[in-house]
Amino acid sequence: MLKKIVYLIVGFVLIGEPALAQLPDFTQMVKENGSAVVNISTTQKTEQPDGNAAIPEIPDDVPPQLEEFFRHFFQGPGRGFMPRETKSLGSGFIISEDGYLLTNHHVVKNADEIIVKLNDRRELEAKLIGSDENTDVALLKVEASDLPVVEIGSTKKLQVGEWVLAIGSPFGFEQSVTAGIVSAKGRSLPGGNYVPFIQTDVAINPGNSGGPLFNMKGQVVGMNSQIYSRSGGYMGLSFAIPMDVAMNVVEQIKTTGKVSRGWLGVQIQDVTRELAESFDMDRPFGALVSRVIEDSPAEKAGLQIGDIIIEFNGHDIETSGELPPVVGMTPVGEKAKVRIIREGHRKTLSVEIGLLPDQEQLVEATTGRKMAVNRLAVVVTDLTAAQRKQLQVEVNGVLVQEVDRGPAFDAGVRRGDVILRIQNHMIRDVADFEETVANLPADKSLAVLIQRRGSPVFLALKIDE
Template sequence: MFNKFVNSLWLLMVMTSVAFAQLPDFTEMVKNNGDAVVNISTTQKAPELQMDSDQQQIPQDIPPELEDFFRHFFQGPGRGYVPRETSSLGSGFVISKDGYILTNHHVVNNASEIVVKLKDRRELLAKLVGSDESTDVALLKVDATDLPVVQIGSPEQLQVGEWVLAIGTPFGFEQSVTAGIVSAKGRSLPDGNYVPFIQTDVAINPGNSGGPLFNMQGKVVGINSQIYSRSGGYMGLSFAIPIDVAMNVAEQIKTKGKVSRGWLGVQIQDVTRQLAESFGMDRPHGALVAKVVPGGPAEKAGLQVGDIIVEFDGHVIETSGELPPIVGMTPVDEKATLKIIRQGDNEDLIAKIGLLPAQAAQLAPSSMPEITVNRLGLGVTDLTEEQREQLQVEKYGVLVQKVSKGIALDAGIQPGDVILRVQNAPVKDVADFNKIVAKLPVEKSIAMLIQRNGSPVFLAFKIDK
C-alpha cells in the first residue's frame, strides 16, 4: 500500500513538472526589453473658474446674455478665470537609439508638455513629431543618444493562441508586466477602420496605452491601444495596433510630416447568409460594394455596385472589415489587382489606388406626407431635386415614407431610406419600383440596395407568398 502511494505521488510530481515545463518563462524577455519601455506623463491646460486675486475677467467663450451673471458671481473680490493643469499617464517604447518613441495618439493628444521617464529614472522632455488619430499612433522625439531600443517583429507571423507579453504603466505602476495569448487577429472596431487590431487576453488597464506587445521571440508585434470594458478596467478583451501599421505611420510622419492613405472609392459591407444566397454564392465572404464614388479609382477600374471583392492584391478578403486597412496601407498611385464576384461570375480588375480625401458631412432626409403601401409593406415617393441634393443621390431612387408591419420592416428598412436597386436592377422612379416589386419571386432571397443618412447598405429579404 505504501509503495502504491509513493508511486502515485511520484507520478503526480512528474505530471506537475511536465505541466510547469510547458508554461513560458518571461524573465529573460523582460530583462532584455524592459529598459526600452518608457513611462509617458502629459500636462494639458483646461480652463477653470477658481480663486485668483490677480486675474478678474470674464471667460471669452461665455455668451453675452450670461456676462452679467458671471460679473455678479465670479468677479467679486479675489475671483477670476485661470487655466487649470490636468495630467495623464501612458506608456511608450524606444524604436531608435537617437530618441524616437512610439505611443498612442490619445496618450499625447492636446498635451502642452510631454515628459518621458526612462527605467534608469531619467526624465526627458519630449517633442511631438506628429500623430495620426485614425490609427491612434503618435511619434515622439527626445534629445538623447545611445538609448536602449526594442526589436520589431512581424504581426503577419503571429498565430492565434500564441503567448504574448505587455510591459507598461497601468494606473501609474511603472514597468508592470502582464501576459496572455492572442485571441484573434484582424479585428475591425467601430473607431478603427484602418487598423486590423490584434485581440489578446493580456491584462491591459488605463496607463498601459502606448506600451509594447511582445511575441515569444522578444520582438514587438503591436502597440497596446484599447480595452473593451463595462467597468473601465480589464475584462479579458484587449486590442493592439499591429506594429507594421504603426511603423508605416511613423515613417510617413518622419519623412513627410503627415500620413497619406490609399483610397479605392467604395463603400462596402459584409455579405450575410441571405445576401450570399441572393448573389448566387455558396457561402458568405468578401466585401460587398454598396456604393462606387463617381470619378474614384474603383469607378475607373470598372467596379460596380453589387460586386463582391474577394481578394485585393493577393490578400484574401473574408469580411468587409479586412479591406480598408489593406487599401489604406497601399501606396498612392500603385496598381492593385482585385478579384471580384459579379452576378455569380469571377472577374479580375486592375485599380490605380488614389489618395484618401476628407469625408463629407451627410444630411438627413426631410419629412414627407404618408402614402399607401405595396406588397412589401412600403410606401414610397419620387425624390425632388432638393431632396437629391440634400441626400446626395445623383439619379434614380425612391424615398421610403412609410414602413408597415411585414417583409420590409423585418428586413430593417426605415422611413427616410432611399431605395436605389432591387436585385441589381436600378430603381428609376415610383412606377418602376412598383413594377419590379410586383414581379419579385417568392421563397427566394432578394437583395435591395438602400441609402441611409448618406451611406449605402444592402438588405436581404424573402417573400413568403
C-alpha cells in the same frame, strides 16, 4: 492498495514536472527590454467653467477688440471660464538610440507638454514629431543618445495562441509586466477601420496605452491601444496595433511629415448567410459594395453596387472589416488588382488607388452634401463610435465642428462640444438637430445642454429675430 496510491502520487509528480517546465519564463525578456519602455505624462492647459464668475454687461460702444477680450474670459451667460491644467498618463517605447519613441495618438493629443520618464529615472521633455488619429500612432523625440531600444518584429508570423508580454504603466504603476496569449488577429473595431488589431487576453488597463507587446523572441509585435470593458477596467479583451501598421506610419511621418492613406471609394458591408444565398454563393464571405462614391477610384475602375470584393492585391477578403486596412496601406497611385463576384461570375479589375480625403471631404462625398451653417451659426456632425468612446457620450448628441459668430458662440458653445439637448428636445442626430433649430423661437432664452470634456453643462442662448 497503499502501493497503488504511492505509484499514483509518484506518477503525478513525474508528469507534472515536465508540464510546469514548459510554461514560459519571461524574466530574461523583461531584463533585456524593460529599460526601453518609458512612462509618458502630459499636461494640457484648458479652460473650465467657474460657477462663481458672472459676465459683466458689455457696453455697446466697446471696441470689437475689447469685446473679444471679454468674451474670451466670459463665454456664456452667468458662467465664466478659468484656466486649468489637466494631466494624463500613458506608456511608450524607444525605437532608436537617438531618441525616437512611439506611443498612442490619444495619449499625447492636444498636449502642451510631454514628459518622458526613463527607466533610470531621468525625465526628458519630448517633442511631438507627428501623429495619426486613424491608426492611433504618435512619434515623439527626446534629446538624448545611446538610449536602450526595442527590437521591432512583424505581425505576419504571429500566431493565434502564441504567448505575448506587455510592459507599461497601468494607473501610473511604472514597469508593470503582464502576459497572455494572442486571442485573434485582424480584428476590426468601431472607429479603427485602418487597423487590423491584435486581440489578446493580456491584462491591459488605463496607463498601458502606447506600451509594447512582445513575442517570445523579445520582439515588439504590437502597441497596446484599447480594451473592451463595461466597467472601465480590464475584462479579458485587449487590442494592440500591429507593428507593421505602426512602422508604416513612422516611415511616412519621417519622410513627408504626414500620413497618406490609400482610398478606394466604396461603402461596404458583410455578406450574411441570407445575402450569400441570394447571390448564389456556397458560403458568406467577401465585402459587399453598397455604394460607389462618385468620381472615386472605384467608379473609374468600373466597380458597381452589388459587387462582392473577395480579393485585394493578393489578400483574401473574408469579411468587410479586412478590406479598409489593406487598401489604406496601399501606396497612393499604385495599380491594385481587385477580384470580385458580379452576378455569379468572378472577374478581376485594375484600380489606381487614390488619396484618402480628409474627414470633411469624406463626409461630403459619402453623404452627397455639405453641412450648412444654420440659425445658431454652427456646423455639426454625427458622432462616430470612436468619438462617443473618447467623449464619453453613450447615446444621442451631435459634435460641434465649427462655430461662427452668432447665438451659439455668444452662449459659449465651442468646437468639440457635444450638443445633447435644446430646451426640452433631446438631439438624436444631425437631422434631428436641423429640424429642432429650424423651429426654435426667437427673442427667448433657450436652455442648451452640452457635454464638454466629459462633463454636462447648461448654457443659455437667444436667437435674434
